[in-house]
Amino acid sequence: MAQEVKPADAAGSKKTDETEASKVPLEEIRRYVSVFNAVKYAYVEPVEDRKLMQSAIRGLLLDLDPHSAYLVRSDAEAFDEDTSGAYDGIGVEVQQQPDGTILVIAPIDDTPAARAGVKPGDLIIAIDGKTLTPELIDSNPLRGKPGSKTLLTVQREGAKKPLDITVQRETIRISSVRSRMLEPGYAYVRVSAFQADTATDFEQQIDKLQAQAGAGKSLRGLVLDLRSNPGGLLTSAVQIADDLLDKGGIVSTRGRNPVADATFNATPGDRMRGAPLVVLVDAGSASASEVLAAALRDNKRAQVVGSRTFGKGSVQTVLPLDNGDAVKLTTARYYTPSGKSIQARGIDPDVVLKPDGAVKSAQADIISEAALPGHLRGEQETSGVGIGDVLEGEAPIAAALVVLKKQVASLPVATDRR
Incomplete structure (x- = not known):
């Protein structure tokens, strides 16, 4: 028979859970101190305390997942530099x-x-x-x-x-955004990483391309190239998605701690004025680039063309330490607007492209989150699913343009009434 929990009991239960989670494992700490002392006093050569402690902290994070790590000061500074560009x-x-x-x-x-x-x-x-x-x-x-x-x-x-x-x-x-006109009316934007100024640069490039379309005209379509884009700042990817959507969800994050939970939604205003989009991806497209591709597809705003993506669907939080070092810790998973997890599954394109034989033979088979030792298990992860390909060169862009033109051709033709 189910027991009804009174509000007071529920509050007490929650407090107990929090207490259990915050308890220090004293027996394990004592065991660690014993091993530390044994190494310090009995190892064949002297070992610095700092080196022992760093190794212990690194080991604490090592078996969690490939993206959780202890960052010494130089690595923590490098991490900040990467996002600044x-x-x-x-x-x-x-x-x-x-x-x-x-x-x-x-x-x-x-x-x-x-x-x-x-x-x-x-x-x-x-x-x-x-x-x-x-x-x-x-x-x-x-x-x-x-x-x-x-x-x-x-x-x-x-x-x-x-x-x-x-x-x-x-x-x-790093100039993370480049653009050009593929043909009159058909634009191309390459986003190589998501940095602090990427979304602003993207908006400027789109506005420039719109101006090139001519007075009183708009772009007919856009190829958005995210191949081998390893990700970066989630906020930049969210802003670009918002630039291309009038409404709808973009991404949500969910973790064990409610502080990690967040939902991002689009606001009115589409810089492409509703013109068709094609997103080009490959096995090197990871994390924030997968978030952007999924947001545009789930909202039926774009077709995804290329190869299965990397499958990094986890969120990392950087926790600074008082000595300048930092801890990079996986704290949540990404979920697409349709509620699916990207983790260790990636995004399957609507139109699959393959590299030519010469390129294919030289590719490594480990370009996949699911292939990384100790990776965080994905909710949609399926064993035996093939790994994507890295798509290099101009041929994938030409193929994406063909798909884009088919979209444009399928649009209703406006009639001229006089």
């Missing part, structure tokens, strides 16, 4: 692996890494001849003085042996 380095979005190696998610457009031939899926195993370890990563070896050179040793799917790639560092000032 200027830093000294090689220009690549990466995912640190537990063994210290670095997985390349995507090189950023027109940066030293992209020009040197670094590819999505490359696994950096050594830098300047030094094998990567978790301790070496603390010094952030990819960053450095502009003009200095670094030698990357990478493992690439399909290559018989590791490749050496020399990259010259420079100050990376």
